[in-house]
Amino acid sequence: MKLVGQQKPELLLTETHHMCPGCGEPLALRGYLEAIQELGLSQRAIAVAGIGCYTSFSMTTDVDLVQALHGRAPSVATGVKRMLPDSIVFTVQGDGDMVNEGLQEVLHTAARGEAVTCILLNNGVFGETGGHMTATSVIGQRTKNTLDGRDADYHGYPILIGDLLAQLQGAAYVARGSVHNAGAVARTKRMFKRAFQTQMDGGFSFVEVLTMCPTGWFIPTSEGPDYMSATLGEVHIMGELKVDGVVKSTDELHEENVRKAAEMEQALARGGIDT
Amino acid sequence: MSTVKSKGTVTIAVETCKGCELCIPACPPAVLTMSSTVNHLGYHYPELADGCTGCAACLLICPDFVFEVFREARSPAAGAAT
Numbered sequence: 001m002k003l004v005g006q007q008k009p010e011l012l013l014t015e016t017h018h019m020c021p022g023c024g025e026p027l028a029l030r031g032y033l034e035a036i037q038e039l040g041l042s043q044r045a046i047a048v049a050g051i052g053c054y055t056s057f058s059m060t061t062d063v064d065l066v067q068a069l070h071g072r073a074p075s076v077a078t079g080v081k082r083m084l085p086d087s088i089v090f091t092v093q094g095d096g097d098m099v100n101e102g103l104q105e106v107l108h109t110a111a112r113g114e115a116v117t118c119i120l121l122n123n124g125v126f127g128e129t130g131g132h133m134t135a136t137s138v139i140g141q142r143t144k145n146t147l148d149g150r151d152a153d154y155h156g157y158p159i160l161i162g163d164l165l166a167q168l169q170g171a172a173y174v175a176r177g178s179v180h181n182a183g184a185v186a187r188t189k190r191m192f193k194r195a196f197q198t199q200m201d202g203g204f205s206f207v208e209v210l211t212m213c214p215t216g217w218f219i220p221t222s223e224g225p226d227y228m229s230a231t232l233g234e235v236h237i238m239g240e241l242k243v244d245g246v247v248k249s250t251d252e253l254h255e256e257n258v259r260k261a262a263e264m265e266q267a268l269a270r271g272g273i274d275t
Numbered sequence: 276m277s278t279v280k281s282k283g284t285v286t287i288a289v290e291t292c293k294g295c296e297l298c299i300p301a302c303p304p305a306v307l308t309m310s311s312t313v314n315h316l317g318y319h320y321p322e323l324a325d326g327c328t329g330c331a332a333c334l335l336i337c338p339d340f341v342f343e344v345f346r347e348a349r350s351p352a353a354g355a356a357t
């Protein structure tokens with residue numbers, strides 16, 4: 001028998017980590033670290049980490065890394081890239097970090113068309129500080145400070161950051177992945193690869209990933225994927241929102257999602273997904 | 276003796292498992308079940324029965340890097356999704 005899937009990504013130093021059971025963030029981490037490795041970029045990659053639960057990987061990720069302050073990662077990434085233009089620079093941020101604390105940083109970085117990649121792990125809550133509402137929490141979502149669900153009249157509407165960035169002329173590639181099932185995880189990894197390729201071609205790229213936070217959502221870990229699909233996933237629609245500067249419609253995204261899900265079912269039935 | 280042919284197999288690092296159970300419904304032939312005993316962290320962990328296809332769905336959905344997946348070499352025509 002042939003090894004088809006390694007236990008952990010090579011660019012991660014330890015198998016063990018401090019994330020909660022059922023957390024979606026390590027699944028996204030696997031995706032971008034394997035994408036970097038497979039594209040042969042591990043010696044050129046420089047990560048700029050935001051502040052969130054995922055920051056605990058800053059000590060165990062085997063690529064050069066700069067720790068930024070809350071929300072500031074895209075601006076730090078801009079500086080790193082301009083000083084070291086041959087490097088592959090990417091941010092790792094949560095929705096609290098990127099969309100609440102530092103919204104203008106990512107907007108301006110995209111608008112300027114900086115040749116960096118911004119990665120957003122979106123779970124609709126401030127996971128690290130206890131699970132309260134963020135700017136991406138969807139209407140009706142129960143969080144620590146919206147116990148009866150987010151109310152549009154009182155809390156306002158969610159910011160669909162991927163859709164917003166796709167409208168900016170400076171953004172070349174914008175995608176929204178998800179880790180609610182194995183097929184989606186594999187598809188999200190391909191989005192990371194296209195994003196890094198876009199950066200190598202000189203454009204700004206953005207990959208948002210919907211990730212489970214059962215702790216912040218007050219639900220059993222096993223219900224995380226279905227809960228996410230029924231809440232965040234219904235509003236923040238998965239798919240490649242903008243490719244080569246062309247923005248796709250929501251209908252096109254839905255069609256593509258149905259087709260991709262069917263393809264993945266067939267692949268699993270035939271015997272496997274390439275990891 | 277088993278009558279189910281396994282086209283693949285997995286290793287399960289039970290001590291790093293946090294018992295989230297995401298791998299259980301992810302497994303297409305349903306050959307993973309949670310253990311009745313617990314690991315040193317106090318979590319139940321998955322156990323493998325015969326019939327694994329080596330599809331890697333469990334590895335892709337496991338947040339705690341518990342699985343390693345092996346697959347029988349197949350003819351290229353069978354093709355895996357990329």
Ligand code: SF4
Nearest residue numbers: 019020023053127213
């Ligand atoms: S609080 Fe949420 S995001 Fe943070 S580690 Fe736990 S599950 Fe993951």
Ligand code: SF4
Nearest residue numbers: 302327328330331333
């Ligand atoms: S490789 Fe596929 S068939 Fe084997 S245990 Fe994992 S999910 Fe199940």
Ligand code: SF4
Nearest residue numbers: 292293295296298337
């Ligand atoms: S998905 Fe991983 S951590 Fe969760 S129960 Fe299965 S093996 Fe354990």
